[in-house]
Amino acid sequence: MTKQLPHADVAVVGGGVIGLAVAWRARQRGLEVVLVEREASLGRGASYAAAGMLAPVGEADPQERALLAHNLESARRWSSFADELRDVTGVDVGYRTCGALLVARDADEASHVEREREQRERLGLRVERLLGSEARRREPALAPGVRLALELPDDHAVEPARVVAALAEACRRAGVEIVTGREVSDPRSIPTERVVLAAGAWSGAPVRPVKGQALRLRDPAGPGLCDHVLRFEGGYLVPRGDGRYYLGATVEEQGFDTSVTALGVYELLREAAEVIPGVLELEIEEAFAGLRPGTPDNAPIVGTDPADERIVWATGHFRNGILLTPLTAELVADELTGGRPDHALRPERFAVGATT
Ligand code: GLY
Numbered sequence: 115m116t117k118q119l120p121h122a123d124v125a126v127v128g129g130g131v132i133g134l135a136v137a138w139r140a141r142q143r144g145l146e147v148v149l150v151e152r153e154a155s156l157g158r159g160a161s162y163a164a165a166g167m168l169a170p171v172g173e174a175d176p177q178e179r180a181l182l183a184h185n186l187e188s189a190r191r192w193s194s195f196a197d198e199l200r201d202v203t204g205v206d207v208g209y210r211t212c213g214a215l216l217v218a219r220d221a222d223e224a225s226h227v228e229r230e231r232e233q234r235e236r237l238g239l240r241v242e243r244l245l246g247s248e249a250r251r252r253e254p255a256l257a258p259g260v261r262l263a264l265e266l267p268d269d270h271a272v273e274p275a276r277v278v279a280a281l282a283e284a285c286r287r288a289g290v291e292i293v294t295g296r297e298v299s300d301p302r303s304i305p306t307e308r309v310v311l312a313a314g315a316w317s318g319a320p321v322r323p324v325k326g327q328a329l330r331l332r333d334p335a336g337p338g339l340c341d342h343v344l345r346f347e348g349g350y351l352v353p354r355g356d357g358r359y360y361l362g363a364t365v366e367e368q369g370f371d372t373s374v375t376a377l378g379v380y381e382l383l384r385e386a387a388e389v390i391p392g393v394l395e396l397e398i399e400e401a402f403a404g405l406r407p408g409t410p411d412n413a414p415i416v417g418t419d420p421a422d423e424r425i426v427w428a429t430g431h432f433r434n435g436i437l438l439t440p441l442t443a444e445l446v447a448d449e450l451t452g453g454r455p456d457h458a459l460r461p462e463r464f465a466v467g468a469t470t
Pocket of ligand 1: 165167326362363406432433434
């Protein structure tokens with residue numbers, strides 16, 4: 115099977131945003147690249163299910179300093195990455211500098227939000243504390259019961275489906291060979307000089323699938339329900355700016371199960387409606403589940419396999435795959451062109467080679 119692949123210097127296994135961006139950057143550096151995707155079309159895994167939040171501040175955890183540093187660095191790159199994709203392909207990836215509001219509905223959640231504020235301030239991240247009335251002035255559809263919110267002005271969003279379309283077009287224009295509908299059972303059997311493992315939840319240990327159920331919603335009346343990303347206990351609502359919304363997401367350790375359950379959908383809608391009741395007026399376009407590629411420390415695995423110089427890991431991006439796409443692509447392109455960038459995401463921390 116793999117011997118039928120076109121000749122190349124590098125094979126990228128996985129046609130989601132990470133694999134596509136790596137393939138594009140590697141081709142720009144002069145390498146011959148073939149990208150292999152198991153599904154019939156590109157971006158059908160975590161990239162399809164992702165909300166597209168660029169949320170280094172909302173996702174910040176003081177226990178995950180290395181991840182935070184990489185998330186911040188990649189967030190800084192997104193604006194020019196989006197511009198470059200538009201210039202090269204004509205595709206607008208829907209980059210919105212919308213900011214986010216982290217919302218508290220009751221006293222317990224308000225104490226939690228206060229702790230989140232202190233932690234982020236200690237980390238040097240920009241946050242603004244808003245009383246309920248001020249939060250409602252900025253987002254009038256918020257429920258009267260919202261008592262406190264944190265504005266996170268540096269968290270933004272893109273549309274993953276458009277990012278996939280733009281990257282696929284950029285790859286084609288650059289001359290990346292794209293092979294879809296081809297399952298790779300053993301990436302090490304591909305006879306190219308280097309093989310990039312960008313197969314998301316299907317990458318193998320120590321990567322594991324973490325299920326997320328979510329909804330795509332639409333307001334037939336057009337935009338206006340909210341402008342910020344709204345984050346709350348149990349989920350988040352991401353406005354696209356044109357009347358479409360993404361409501362996500364459950365976090366479930368269920369292996370490779372991608373069923374959509376009544377309970378999952380009910381809980382997402384119940385939590386969201388307590389924050390912004392107008393969400394119940396929206397039409398449901400799609401209910402779906404995807405698989406985040408989780409790792410033991412929630413940070414991705416990026417770099418050459420310590421036990422096999424041919425293999426380069428570019429996977430395990432868990433909750434931050436869209437955000438980390440520009441940075442991961444550069445780090446992997448460096449690796450493929452002889453560099454060995456010094457960073458905290460390298461595979462050595464899991465001794466991955468020992469098990470393969
Ligand atoms: N990026 C948010 C999530 O994975 O649910």
